[in-house]
Amino acid sequence: MTAQAMTTAGYVVKTLDKHLGKDIRLIDVEDVTSICDCFVIAHGNSSTQVRALSDYVEHELKEKYDIAPLRTEGYNSTNWVVIDYGDVIVHIFNEEMRGFYDLERLWKDGKEVDIEQFLDNEGE
Numbered sequence: 251m252t253a254q255a256m257t258t259a260g261y262v263v264k265t266l267d268k269h270l271g272k273d274i275r276l277i278d279v280e281d282v283t284s285i286c287d288c289f290v291i292a293h294g295n296s297s298t299q300v301r302a303l304s305d306y307v308e309h310e311l312k313e314k315y316d317i318a319p320l321r322t323e324g325y326n327s328t329n330w331v332v333i334d335y336g337d338v339i340v341h342i343f344n345e346e347m348r349g350f351y352d353l354e355r356l357w358k359d360g361k362e363v364d365i366e367q368f369l370d371n372e373g374e
Contacts, residue, residue: 251278251363255287255337260368261311262290262340267369269306270299271342277353279360287337289357293348297328303342304331311335 251259259276266274271292280287294300304325311317317335324331329347333340341353354362 251280251287252337255280256363258311258315258317258335258338259288259290259363261315261317262307262335262338263365263368264370265307265310266290266292266303266342267365269303271303272345273348274365275354276363276365277357277360278363279357281361282357282359286334286339288363289339289341289353289360291341291343291348291353293343293345295345297344300328300331300342300344301325304333304340307333307340307342 263274263276271294274290274292277289277291278287279289292303294303304322308319308322320334320336322331322333329344331342343351
């Protein structure tokens with residue numbers, strides 16, 4: 251994974267964690283596909299939380315780091331929102347849809363990255 255992708259993914263992971271995203275995963279798929287370097291996957295407990303998490307990610311990456319998505323899909327359905335940052339693709343699901351699509355299994359040939367390095371374990 252490129253350094254830029256790792257940096258962007260770290261910002262996404264930190265934002266999702268801060269706003270209570272559930273079961274956050276970072277999967278390096280650079281050696282598996284050419285569509286991106288990595289996926290960040292998380293879920294919310296409700297459609298409201300899915301939408302809020304996607305809002306937080308887009309807002310914080312733009313305001314704090316001047317990184318805007320190339321496109322966002324699924325915002326109106328709030329079952330599965332995809333935010334495309336080019337080298338990083340963010341998937342935010344509701345819990346049911348996450349279990350149904352099971353991207354972690356689908357992309358099992360990718361390498362899971364330990365997200366602890368991005369988390370603020372001392373609180374903000």
